[in-house]
Amino acid sequence: MTANRVLIFAGGYIDPDVLKEIRQDDYLIGADRGALYLVEHGIKPHLSVGDFDSVSPEEFDRIRQASIELMSCDPVNKDLTDAELAFDLALQKQAAEIMMIGVIGTRLDHTLANVQMMLRGMQGQVKTAIWDHHNYVTLxxxxxxxxxxxxxxxxxxxxxxxxxxxxxxxxxxxxxxxxxxxxxxxxxxxxxxxxxxxxxxxxxxxxxxxxxx
Missing domain, CATH: 2.60.120.320 (Thiamin pyrophosphokinase, thiamin-binding domain)
Incomplete structure (x- = not known):
C-alpha cells in the first residue's frame, strides 16, 4: 500500500489543532504514546508501533483494539527509537510526504535524532517535516x-x-x-x-x- 502523506504521531506534546489538518486520505501511524493520543481523540490509527513502555496495560489494550494494525516490540532488545521505527514504516509506504508530530519534547537527544531523521527522507526524495504549535521544521x-x-x-x-x-x-x-x-x-x-x-x-x-x- 502506498500513501500520498503519512502522519506520524509520537509521544511528545501534540497541539490539538493539528488534528484538524488530518486529511481523509492520510495514513496515520501512532508511535507508542502517540497512538494513545489518537485513540483518546477518537481517531483510529492505521498502524500503531513501538514498545509501548510509556502506556499502562489498560491503555495498551485500548490501542490494540482501536488500531487497524499493531506492531509491538521488546522494549529492551531493540536498536531503534519508537519514532524511527515509525519513520522506517512510513518510508516503506512510498509516501510523497511524511509529517512528524509530537517528536519535539524534553529529551534533547530524541529531538535532535528526530530532526536528523529528516535527512533520510530527503535522500529518498520524500518531503519531510516536523510540526507542532511552536515550530514547523523542514530542510x-x-x-x-x-x-x-x-x-x-x-x-x-x-x-x-x-x-x-x-x-x-x-x-x-x-x-x-x-x-x-x-x-x-x-x-x-x-x-x-x-x-x-x-x-x-x-x-x-x-x-x-x-x-x-
Missing part, C-alpha cells in the same frame, strides 16, 4: 518555497559543515549567494514579507525552522 538541499503558516520567524541553520550559495527572496533580510557555517547565527530570526518566500542553495543541507514563542 532543503536545493530550492524550496516557504509558506506563511502563522509562525513569526524563519530561521536557517546548516545541517552540513557549511551551506553555500544561499539566496533568499521574499524575506525581510535577504541573502544573495551567502554561506552559512555550523556555529553561526546569521540565519536566525528572519521573517517573510508576504505569503511565500523562496530559498535557494548551491551546496549542503539547510535546516529551515518556522517558529513562534
Amino acid at each position: 532543503t538541499n536545493s530550492t524550496c518555497q516557504i509558506k506563511e503558516r502563522g509562525y513569526t520567524y524563519v530561521s536557517l541553520l546548516p545541517l552540513t559543515p557549511e551551506v553555500t550559495g544561499i539566496t533568499l527572496e521574499g524575506f525581510m533580510y535577504p541573502l544573495d549567494n551567502a554561506t552559512l557555517k555550523m556555529g553561526q547565527s546569521l540565519g536566525i530570526s528572519n521573517k517573510l514579507t508576504g505569503p511565500t518566500g523562496t530559498i535557494r542553495i548551491g551546496s549542503g543541507v539547510l535546516l529551515i525552522i518556522q517558529s513562534k514563542d
